[in-house]
Amino acid sequence: MPISQLRRGRGSVIHGDFQQRIRNSFARQRAMETIGAELTRVEHGSVEIELNFDPKLTQQHGFLHAGVISAALDSACGYAAYSVIDPDASILTIEFKVNLMSPGRGERFLFRGDVTKPGSTIIVADGRAYAISDGPAKLIASMTGTMMVIRGREGITG
């Protein structure tokens, strides 16, 4: 992991093998498995999750449910935050806002989270969701989330 030894990205130190920590944590998120989400890209301050369309994830009009979009965006934003903190800390989402811009219609969906403002206690991350079919990806939703860095709270690791 040479990348993890570099310093870069928004003034933060890179803490060891954050990629492995994120993969371990993602694997513990049963909800991500339930919706069929995969972690497809992990960089310092930026994480991508992808998902195939599945009829079991639809709202009443047959599009991807806003809650599924939120779940994947929240995970992408949360892990983007998790990628910039020290190995002993953990991340909890305090709040997020989602704007649903176009129906969740597509064969596959990409959810990207990026750290906008790192911090020792509060991290702000922004996410974007895209529907992918033939042709260019279409922006379907955006998120801004506020994450809290947690240290030393029992039962909250990863």
Added chain:
Amino acid sequence: MPISQLRRGRGSVIHGDFQQRIRNSFARQRAMETIGAELTRVEHGSVEIELNFDPKLTQQHGFLHAGVISAALDSACGYAAYSVIDPDASILTIEFKVNLMSPGRGERFLFRGDVTKPGSTIIVADGRAYAISDGPAKLIASMTGTMMVIRGREGITG
């Protein structure tokens, strides 16, 4: 349906059998079935959804995933909005904000959505999520959502 012939609730007319329309629409939401959510109360301007804890819905710390909380709150708020519109119209969520106040720890969860501001084009609804175990229900999350009333758009009914 004597209730549906009354006028009440926040100055809105009650439109026919909104309860049946909501139950039909909910039944088409495959995502609600996937997470095991049930529609437990439908009134004019107010809807409740309930959910049993299930390990397949967890985030990495074993609590109910924020995305699942959002999905159920969004549905409760959306159907609360749906309950106050005329039968030919439909509801799309434009955006929502969720505050996650306490970990999603409990045996069962209740999600309630209430119309705060009805309108012919835009409806604002507020939601609250509660964890239920022994003892009093615990507030775990709140939502404010903005819904748009849709008319005459192909493929968008219910």
Added chain:
Amino acid sequence: MPISQLRRGRGSVIHGDFQQRIRNSFARQRAMETIGAELTRVEHGSVEIELNFDPKLTQQHGFLHAGVISAALDSACGYAAYSVIDPDASILTIEFKVNLMSPGRGERFLFRGDVTKPGSTIIVADGRAYAISDGPAKLIASMTGTMMVIRGREGITG
């Protein structure tokens, strides 16, 4: 401080003379003076601010500007949070969301902030703005804000 030994609200201890601390802090908010806002009610977990309509506070259609509504709601929510913390701590707003439900048209405006979820680090407060003319007060906006409790940071008191 007999009050602080008697009253409790929402599970929090009442800390000394929070009313005086809030009045002192409000008096230091030059922006509140600039918009003509007054602190009209201070209780444990709940604060009200009032404002007369003034043409210098309008947006392009002659209604009260959304930013003025936000400023007053943020102050009401922030002081509601401030009323439940210990005297050595301070409050910073991390983020808020405002829904503007009706035009800011009226002779006078009332902004109320209430603590929804107290906490040692994060406090969530909800606010409502009302326009007051003849007849009943009209709900014009709502806010949900997330506040952080700050301790021992230089230059941040009150």
Added chain:
Amino acid sequence: MPISQLRRGRGSVIHGDFQQRIRNSFARQRAMETIGAELTRVEHGSVEIELNFDPKLTQQHGFLHAGVISAALDSACGYAAYSVIDPDASILTIEFKVNLMSPGRGERFLFRGDVTKPGSTIIVADGRAYAISDGPAKLIASMTGTMMVIRGREGITG
């Protein structure tokens, strides 16, 4: 108006002299005058507003009040939306969320609004606020706002 005849952005048609319409509308916003805000850049889908620090705009710690930051960001986002609609329509802010990332400390502030998602009824815009002193501009806040395109409503023009 060579700019308005040449440039297009984000798939929208450019509608005549949007720059002049925005300047006229801004001039009617008394709240912008009250806080000393100036419209410094108007392009298709993107607007900037600037403001000098003024002690009359402070919160209790002497920083720029969150409400002032919100007012300027809301105006930048609203005019960014206004720049992409047809000349007979108008814009109302339905809701926005602001994240306050760093104290509003600086000699001058820049507020930029950009259209993220144009639309015939709903437009989503994102804003960023920067503090400017010596050295590089510092990101102090972000906004996501939802705007509604209004047509034919009496008293709502510009």
